[in-house]
Amino acid sequence: MKIGCPTEIKPQEFRVGMTPNAAQEAVAHGHDVIIQSGAGLGAGFEDAAYEAAGAKIIDTAEEVFATADMIVKVKEPQAVERKMLREGQLLFTYLHLAPDPAQTRDLLESGCTAIAYETVTDDRGGLPLLAPMSEVAGRLAPQVGAYTLQKANGGRGVLMGGVPGVGPAKVLVIGGGVVGTHSARIAAGMGADVTVLDRSLPRLRYLDDVFGDTFNTGYSSAGLLAEHLEEADMVIGAVLIPGAEAPKLVRRDQFPSMKPGAVLVDVAIDQGGCFETSKATTHADPIYEVDGIMHYCVANMPGAVARTSTIALGNATMPFMLALADKGWKQACADDPHLLNGLNVHAGQLTYYAVGKALGIDVISPQMLVKG
Ligand SMILES: NC(=O)C1=CN([C@@H]2O[C@H](COP(=O)(O)OP(=O)(O)OC[C@H]3O[C@@H](n4cnc5c(N)ncnc54)[C@H](O)[C@@H]3O)[C@@H](O)[C@H]2O)C=CC1
Ligand SMILES: CC(=O)C(=O)O
Ligand SMILES: [Mg+2]
Numbered sequence: 580m581k582i583g584c585p586t587e588i589k590p591q592e593f594r595v596g597m598t599p600n601a602a603q604e605a606v607a608h609g610h611d612v613i614i615q616s617g618a619g620l621g622a623g624f625e626d627a628a629y630e631a632a633g634a635k636i637i638d639t640a641e642e643v644f645a646t647a648d649m650i651v652k653v654k655e656p657q658a659v660e661r662k663m664l665r666e667g668q669l670l671f672t673y674l675h676l677a678p679d680p681a682q683t684r685d686l687l688e689s690g691c692t693a694i695a696y697e698t699v700t701d702d703r704g705g706l707p708l709l710a711p712m713s714e715v716a717g718r719l720a721p722q723v724g725a726y727t728l729q730k731a732n733g734g735r736g737v738l739m740g741g742v743p744g745v746g747p748a749k750v751l752v753i754g755g756g757v758v759g760t761h762s763a764r765i766a767a768g769m770g771a772d773v774t775v776l777d778r779s780l781p782r783l784r785y786l787d788d789v790f791g792d793t794f795n796t797g798y799s800s801a802g803l804l805a806e807h808l809e810e811a812d813m814v815i816g817a818v819l820i821p822g823a824e825a826p827k828l829v830r831r832d833q834f835p836s837m838k839p840g841a842v843l844v845d846v847a848i849d850q851g852g853c854f855e856t857s858k859a860t861t862h863a864d865p866i867y868e869v870d871g872i873m874h875y876c877v878a879n880m881p882g883a884v885a886r887t888s889t890i891a892l893g894n895a896t897m898p899f900m901l902a903l904a905d906k907g908w909k910q911a912c913a914d915d916p917h918l919l920n921g922l923n924v925h926a927g928q929l930t931y932y933a934v935g936k937a938l939g940i941d942v943i944s945p946q947m948l949v950k951g
Contacts, residue, residue, distance in 0.1 A: 580904045581611045583647025585640040586618040589654045591862035593621025593885030596651040596672065598893040599628040601900065606633035610904045615643050622889035644668075651900055653892065654879055655682055666690030666926070669908050671900060673697055673712075674923055675878075677824045677937035678851035686924045687940075692908050697849075698822045698931060699899065699921035706821065708899070708921070710757050711891035715881040716846050717761025717817065721750065721769055723875050724813045724844045727866055733873045735840030737812045740770020747771045751807045753799065753828055753853065754817035755782050758846050762815045763794045774807055804828060809836050816845040816853040822923075822933035824851040831855050831870065839871040848876040913949040922948070 582605055584597040595618045597605075602612045612634035616626055626636045637643060644650065644663035652672035656664065661682065664670060667690065674695035676683045686693050696708035706713075721739070728734035728748065741747040750766040752759045755777035763786075766773045773794035777783055783796045797803050808814065808829065818825055825847040834856075845857040852858070856869045859878040867874050881888035899918055902911040912919040922945045923931040935942035 581613060581646055581648045582651060582904055583613045583643040583649070584618055584651050585615045585643045585660070587653055588657050588660065589879060592654055592879055592882040594653040594882055594889045594892065595619045595622050595624065596653050598889060599624055599632040601893045601897050602629050602634040603632035604897060604901060605904060608901055608905055611635065613637055613643055613646055615640055622885045649903060655679065658685070661685035661689060664689035664691040668692070669903065670694070671903060675849045676923055676931070676934045677822060680938050683929070683934065683938055683940070687927050687929065690927055691924065692922070692926065693924040694903070694908065694918070694921040695923045696896065696921065698923065700917045702917065708895050711895045712881045712888060713757035714761050715884060715888050715891060717758035718765050719880050719883065720758070720762045720815045720844045720846055721766040721771070721813070723865070724815065724842050725769065727842045727873050727875050728812060732866060733840065733868055734842050735812055735838060739766065748812040749810050750813045750815065751776070751811040752815045752817055753804065754819065754847070755786050755796065756817065756819060758817035759815070760786065762817060764790070767793045776804060776807070805833065805836070808833060811841055812838065813842045813844065816843065816847045818847050818853050819850060820933070822931055824937045825853040827853060827855045829854040834870045834872050837872060840873065842873045842875065845874065845876045846880065849878045852876060909949055912945070919945050919949060
């Protein structure tokens with residue numbers, strides 16, 4: 580198979596879909612790997628490293644899209660990239676379709692087959708291709724939140740760990756999955772007083788067993804959330820209902836009850852965000868204010884630490900990328916129901932229920948497509 584990897588073009592996105600190690604494995608499996616010149620530079624990978632791995636370097640994204648049977652990326656295809664996708668071509672990347680009707684329409688019109696990293700599953704109930712970036716974004720969230728809390732950046736002027744004689748910042752983490760757990764660990768490590776809310780009791784038990792007194796846990800009811808909101812210096816939004824639009828858990832009419840200059844970091848923004856006032860921002864202009872409450876809503880947070888993120892993502896995607904290349908999407912998905920869960924679009928039809936429900940579009944069963 581011809582596997583193509585273009586340079587990411589989303590603003591300030593420095594990750595790349597394939598590392599030289601991934602390229603080397605694909606070449607060893609007998610595939611042709613085509614990398615756009617400079618695609619790896621933001622993550623510290625020179626063209627020469629890909630060439631040494633056996634990949635071919637070509638100049639433009641147009642050539643990559645025109646040549647490849649499978650496109651491997653990081654971020655959802657941007658409008659100009661969507662125009663280059665064609666019928667029968669396989670796209671393997673993050674998509675986040677539920678809050679994005681324009682992208683969904685374009686992918687359906689292109690006739691391509693699109694597998695979304697964020698809905699591939701594993702047999703422990705996890706999302707193995709979302710997890711590495713959730714680990715990164717989770718660890719970044721208290722860092723960017725702490726910066727936003729500084730007075731010059733619009734925040735309340737509170738130091739995460741406090742100092743002797745002055746108490747620490749109060750950090751509320753909503754959602755105790757991968758993002759939430761990593762956020763809570765780092766915020767607690769910075770000395771903050773941290774509470775994690777989740778609505779899964781097994782998850783709360785796990786957090787309590789593993790982390791003990793490092794942070795507090797609570798069941799995520801509207802009432803408890805409102806109580807914690809009044810006290811919080813920083814709120815990290817980390818909920819997920821897989822594939823679906825994020826539930827709005829904090830409303831604008833609650834802001835008057837909050838501390839002026841408190842900071843909301845909405846990591847769940849790529850699924851539409853879990854605060855009513857969230858709108859996606861970029862690394863170039865990440866922070867805005869609504870009614871005295873600061874918001875950080877960057878939808879590709881891991882792009883800020885592109886080298887760590889690219890290697891972590893590549894470690895997770897490599898076996899799936901190889902299965903797709905070795906067997907073709909249909910056989911690979913027939914053999915692995917977890918990869919089939921990643922199928923969102925095929926030949927003009929939507930194949931992921933939560934996306935169809937969010938956008939009011941009919942969905943066909945992915946199982947039917949791979950049968951027989
Ligand atoms: N902005 C960015 O750059 C990035 C965003 N993300 C996003 O972060 C979000 C979280 O991802 P993960 O932690 O990997 O998901 P996860 O599935 O590991 O955790 C989500 C948690 O939310 C909980 N939850 C669901 N509804 C809830 C509610 N009403 N109240 C409290 N908890 C609730 C679930 O029980 C689960 O424990 C996703 O939307 C993901 O796409 C992930 C990586 C990067
Ligand atoms: C998960 C995701 O969308 C990202 O890493 O950008
Ligand atoms: Mg994202």
